[in-house]
Amino acid sequence: MEEIKLQNLSKQFDGFTAVDDVSLNIKSxxxxxxxxPSGCGKTTxxxxxxxxxxxxxxxxxxxxxxITDIPPYKRQVNTIFxxxxxxxxxxLFENVAFGLKIRKTPKPEMNDRVKDMLKLVKMDDQANKYxxxxxxxxxxxxxxxxxxxxxxxxxxxxxxxxxxxxxxRQHMLIELMNIHDAVGIxxxxxxxxxxxxxxxxxxxxxxxxxxxxxxxxPDDIYERPNSIFSAYFIGETNxxxxxxxxxxxxxxxxxxxxxxxxxxxxxxxxxxxxxxxKEITVSLRPEKIAISRSKPRYQDDINMLRGVIExxxxxxxxxxxxxxxxxxxxxxxxQHKRVYFDDKALxxxxxxxxxxxxxxTWLIDQIPEEVLSAKEISEGGVNHLSRSAKRQSIT
Amino acid sequence: xxxxxxxxxxxxxxxTAFSLVMVFLYIPILILIIFSFNDAKIITGWRGFTTKYYLxxxxxxxxxxxxxxxxxxxxxxxLISTIFGILTALGMENKRFSGRRIVxxxxxxxxxxxxxxxxVSLALLFNFxxxxxxxxxxLIAHITFCISYTVIVIQSRLEGFDYSLVEAxxxxxxxxATIFWKIKFPLMLPGIIAAALLAxxxxxxxxxxxxxxxxxxxxxxxxxxxxxxxxxxxxxINSLSTLMIGFxxxxxxxxxxxxxxxxxxx
Numbered sequence: 001m002e003e004i005k006l007q008n009l010s011k012q013f014d015g016f017t018a019v020d021d022v023s024l025n026i027k028s029x030x031x032x033x034x035x036x037p038s039g040c041g042k043t044t045x046x047x048x049x050x051x052x053x054x055x056x057x058x059x060x061x062x063x064x065x066x067i068t069d070i071p072p073y074k075r076q077v078n079t080i081f082x083x084x085x086x087x088x089x090x091x092l093f094e095n096v097a098f099g100l101k102i103r104k105t106p107k108p109e110m111n112d113r114v115k116d117m118l119k120l121v122k123m124d125d126q127a128n129k130y131x132x133x134x135x136x137x138x139x140x141x142x143x144x145x146x147x148x149x150x151x152x153x154x155x156x157x158x159x160x161x162x163x164x165x166x167x168x169r170q171h172m173l174i175e176l177m178n179i180h181d182a183v184g185i186x187x188x189x190x191x192x193x194x195x196x197x198x199x200x201x202x203x204x205x206x207x208x209x210x211x212x213x214x215x216x217x218p219d220d221i222y223e224r225p226n227s228i229f230s231a232y233f234i235g236e237t238n239x240x241x242x243x244x245x246x247x248x249x250x251x252x253x254x255x256x257x258x259x260x261x262x263x264x265x266x267x268x269x270x271x272x273x274x275x276x277x278k279e280i281t282v283s284l285r286p287e288k289i290a291i292s293r294s295k296p297r298y299q300d301d302i303n304m305l306r307g308v309i310e311x312x313x314x315x316x317x318x319x320x321x322x323x324x325x326x327x328x329x330x331x332x333x334x335q336h337k338r339v340y341f342d343d344k345a346l347x348x349x350x351x352x353x354x355x356x357x358x359x360x361t362w363l364i365d366q367i368p369e370e371v372l373s374a375k376e377i378s379e380g381g382v383n384h385l386s387r388s389a390k391r392q393s394i395t
Numbered sequence: 396x397x398x399x400x401x402x403x404x405x406x407x408x409x410x411t412a413f414s415l416v417m418v419f420l421y422i423p424i425l426i427l428i429i430f431s432f433n434d435a436k437i438i439t440g441w442r443g444f445t446t447k448y449y450l451x452x453x454x455x456x457x458x459x460x461x462x463x464x465x466x467x468x469x470x471x472x473x474l475i476s477t478i479f480g481i482l483t484a485l486g487m488e489n490k491r492f493s494g495r496r497i498v499x500x501x502x503x504x505x506x507x508x509x510x511x512x513x514x515v516s517l518a519l520l521f522n523f524x525x526x527x528x529x530x531x532x533x534l535i536a537h538i539t540f541c542i543s544y545t546v547i548v549i550q551s552r553l554e555g556f557d558y559s560l561v562e563a564x565x566x567x568x569x570x571x572a573t574i575f576w577k578i579k580f581p582l583m584l585p586g587i588i589a590a591a592l593l594a595x596x597x598x599x600x601x602x603x604x605x606x607x608x609x610x611x612x613x614x615x616x617x618x619x620x621x622x623x624x625x626x627x628x629x630x631x632i633n634s635l636s637t638l639m640i641g642f643x644x645x646x647x648x649x650x651x652x653x654x655x656x657x658x659x660x661x
Contacts, residue, residue, distance in 0.1 A: 052562055072565045085563035089581045098577075099567040150567060 002028055002063030004049070004154060004186060009058035011044050011210075018044040019055070020210035026188065026203075031180050033189040033197040036207035037233070042190045045207075046156050049188065050079045062153055078147035079156040083163065084139040086131040092142050093118070093127040099150040117145040120182065137168045144179060154186045161196060173200055194234050198222065206230050222285075224271075228364055231283035238284040238330050239364075242266065244274045251358055254280060258326020266303050268361035281364045287333040288360035291321055293346060296355045303361060305330075305354040309346055321346070323354060330354060424640065431633035448634040458635065461619035464530070468615060469598040472537035477591045479538075480545025481583070484553050487546075505543040513540060514607030521608065528610030536608040537598045544597060545590040552586025588654050592646065599639075 004026040011019040019041040026032045034042035047053040049060060051072030059068045067075055078099075086095050096117055100110045118124040121141035131139060140160060147155055160176070161169045177200055180187050191197050197204050198218040205215040206229070214221055214230045225231035228239060242254030245265070252270055257263045266282065274280055290296070296304060307330060311322035321332040332354060346352060434445035452458055483502070487495055505513065517536050521528055556579070564574045602617040609618060616639070620632055 050562075050566060052565075072562070073568045073570055077566075079563070079566045081559050081563060083557075083559060085557065085559040087560060087563070087578060098564070098569075102568045102573060146567065 002065075002153060003061075004028075004188075005059075005061040006045075006049075007059045007061070009045065009048060009055050009060065011041075011048060011053060011055050011057075017210050019048070022058070022210070022212055024205065024212060024215065026186060028186055029184055030202045031177070031187045031189065031200060033191060033201040033204045034207055035191055035194060035197040035204050035233075038192055040207040041210035042192075042207050043158060044210075046079075046158055046188065046190045049154070050077055050156050051075050076151075076153045077156060078150055078152040078154075079158065080140075080143050080147055080160045082159045084131075084136075084143040086139055086142055086146070088131050091128050091130055092123060092134070095131065095142055096145045096149055098146060103150075113149055117149045120148070120179065121145045136164050137172060140164065140172060141175075144176075148179070148183060152185065154188060155183075157187060157189045159191055160189075161191075161193075169196070176200060198234070206233060208233070224362060225283055225364065228281055228283075231362070231364060236286050236331060236333075238286060238289075239281055240266070240284060240328065241279060241281045244276050244278050244280055247274065247276060252363060254282065256328075258328055260326040262326065264305060264325070266305075266361055267301075267358045268363050269359045271363060272365055274363065274365075283362045283364055284330075284356065284360060286320070286331040287318075287335075289330065289332045289354050289356045291323070291332050291334050291346065292353050292355070293350065295353055301358045303356050303358060307352055307354055309348055309350050309352055312346065312348060321352075323352060325354070427633055428637045428640070431637040433633075436628070436630055448630045449638075451631050452634055452638070455631065457614070458616075458619060458631070461614045461616045464613060465599055465615040465617075468530070468533055468537055469595050471534055472541050472598045473591050473594040476538050476541035476545045476594050477587060479542050480549045480590050480594075481587060483542070483546045484549040487550060488553055502543050502546050505540055506547070510540075510601075510603040511607075514604040517604065518607040528608060529613045532608045532610070533605055533613060533615070536604050537601065540601075540604060541594040541597055544593050548590035548593060549583065549586045552583055552589075556582065585654060588650055592650055595646070596643065599643075 006022055006024045006026075009019055009022045010017070022041075022045060034045060036042050044053060048055050051067070051070065055068065059066055061067065062076070067077075086092075087098065090098070093114055097110055097114045100113060105113070114127075115124060118127055121144055123138060123141050123145065126134060126138070131142070134142070143160075157176075161172055164172060173196060176187075189197070189200060201218055203216060204218050204221055206213045206221060208229050214226045221230055222234055225234065225237075231237045231239065240254075240256055242256030242263075244252060245255040246253035248270070250270055252268045252274060254266050254268065255263050256266060268282060296302065298304075305325050307323040307325040309321055310324045310329065313320040313322075318333045318335045321334060323330045323332055431448060432444050432446065433442055434447070435442040483498075486492065487499060489495075514536075517532070517539070518528075521532050526532060560578055560582070561574055564578045565571075569577065600617055601615075602621060605615050605618055606621075609615065614622070616635070620635065623629070623632055
């Protein structure tokens with residue numbers, strides 16, 4: 001089986017750089033996602049692999065074959081388009097058979113393979129319908145069958161679930177994973193939906209401004225973001241900035257100004273070597289923070305902070321608290337497990353303790369300026385830069 | 396006091412308007428059809444049923460020739476103007492073609508130019524270039540005014556064309572020529588058929604432009620009909636018109652069938 005290699009790929013449109021020097025290896029059989037906000041270059045990257053865009057720079061290889069200059073109709077790559085792009089004047093059967101017909105496959109063989117493929121996507125009973133007679137989810141299945149019947153080495157999926165409603169999306173996601181397991185080829189998946197990418201992928205590449213910010217397994221990116229952008233784009237997080245005031249072999253201590261003249265210390269486990277006195281940002285996921293009315297028992301590896309509840313948002317599976325510490329705001333998720341706390345419910349303006357384990361304070365190494373613009377930071381509500389913007393986005 | 400129910404008022408109004416439109420559209424045609432079976436030389440009232448004027452039609456050589464001419468001109472001008480329409484519409488699709496706006500304006504103008512102006516100007520042109528008027532000049536004139544319609548109809552069909560279908564076909568291994576014949580052309584086909592039908596009917600019943608470009612000795616049906624009415628015998632004209640109505644209806648019905656057959660054969 002063959003690996004897909006992207007080597008220094010770049011693409012410009014009229015002076016705008018859509019993809020900027022991307023290099024990446026995608027393993028054979030992997031379900032790999034490109035995740036990023038709209039305009040980050042993920043679709044352009046996919047279209048270059050499909051052959052619809054010609055890169056200004058760089059090469060694309062499948063195994064040892066350079067496919068950069070091969071036209072799309074000669075590549076062993078097939079695409080699922082965002083709007084499915086089924087041929088409206090053909091029946092579902094004819095749609096699926098299209099690729100085989102082009103290759104002049106003998107009729108009996110073609111019929112068998114189309115039937116098998118329709119069975120795989122559970123559409124064998126509707127073969128004679130036309131695309132405008134079926135639902136969005138069914139169109140999706142036909143699009144998958146139409147692509148897979150050509151035995152591609154790689155299947156490209158361009159936001160394939162974007163047009164479906166939530167329940168159907170969750171259902172199709174599982175089905176896509178099943179199909180991936182059944183056919184065993186490489187899937188490259190493009191989406192702006194982080195939960196989609198997280199749940200389906202073996203590995204995810206987070207993209208912004210045409211570059212790959214971080215690539216790795218979903219849990220790696222979530223638990224160990226390498227940049228403010230990764231931390232903020234994947235899931236929810238608290239970003240806190242402080243000055244490195246102590247470095248030991250096991251942990252790093254930051255002194256963080258609270259915006260009202262005083263400061264507090266937070267500890268983090270050591271995972272790279274910051275310089276003493278340097279300003280650094282940490283990411284602290286809201287679900288890692290515990291919240292309590294009574295002071296927790298002191299432990300060596302626990303961070304503790306005193307704050308006041310500013311807002312409570314009941315979200316069903318959990319409650320989101322906005323807790324004020326000085327002028328900073330912490331987002332805290334708390335699940336409703338009564339076995340842990342027998343307190344009566346926390347109230348607005350109530351003083352509380354926040355506490356979390358040192359290992360959950362994730363130090364973020366300084367990131368290049370161009371990766372995350374100041375505007376995005378403020379829109380995303382990073383703590384030290386724009387508190388008001390954050391408040392607006394929450395309430 | 397009685398309150399007027401607005402929606403009922405509109406309903407009544409709509410029904411009246413609809414009935415009036417239908418009456419003015421179809422009553423004259425109905426009368427024409429009925430009187431084509433009337434056993435009288437002039438329209439004076441019902442004198443009994445006859446089919447003799449239909450028989451006279453078949454025996455009339457001048458009518459037969461006019462019919463042949465009409466069909467020939469309509470067929471040829473439809474074919475040529477539709478092909479031109481397809482090519483022009485496809486060419487105009489290319490956004491990098493800088494003359495798009497000018498060409499598009501030039502194509503629209505003949506739609507709004509009065510027929511009489513077009514007829515006179517064509518007659519002047521043929522006179523100036525010393526081309527003998529006759530079948531060829533009529534054909535040229537018909538193609539000229541049909542092209543505007545065919546281009547516009549086919550172009551409007553292409554306007555909503557989803558380019559991702561081309562990419563999808565390419566992705567599935569189809570080369571550009573295959574994509575045109577398997578994807579693009581079948582999807583254009585309803586527009587092409589509509590354009591051809593429009594060109595055909597426009598050509599069949601054109602009088603003004605044909606009048607100015609045909610000269611003596613080349614009659615199409617409208618020219619013949621006009622000449623006959625001028626001489627006062629309208630009986631065969633009623634039956635001729637009835638046949639033409641039937642023919643047109645027949646065309647509309649078969650094009651629907653033809654479209655289905657064509658698409659499935661591609």
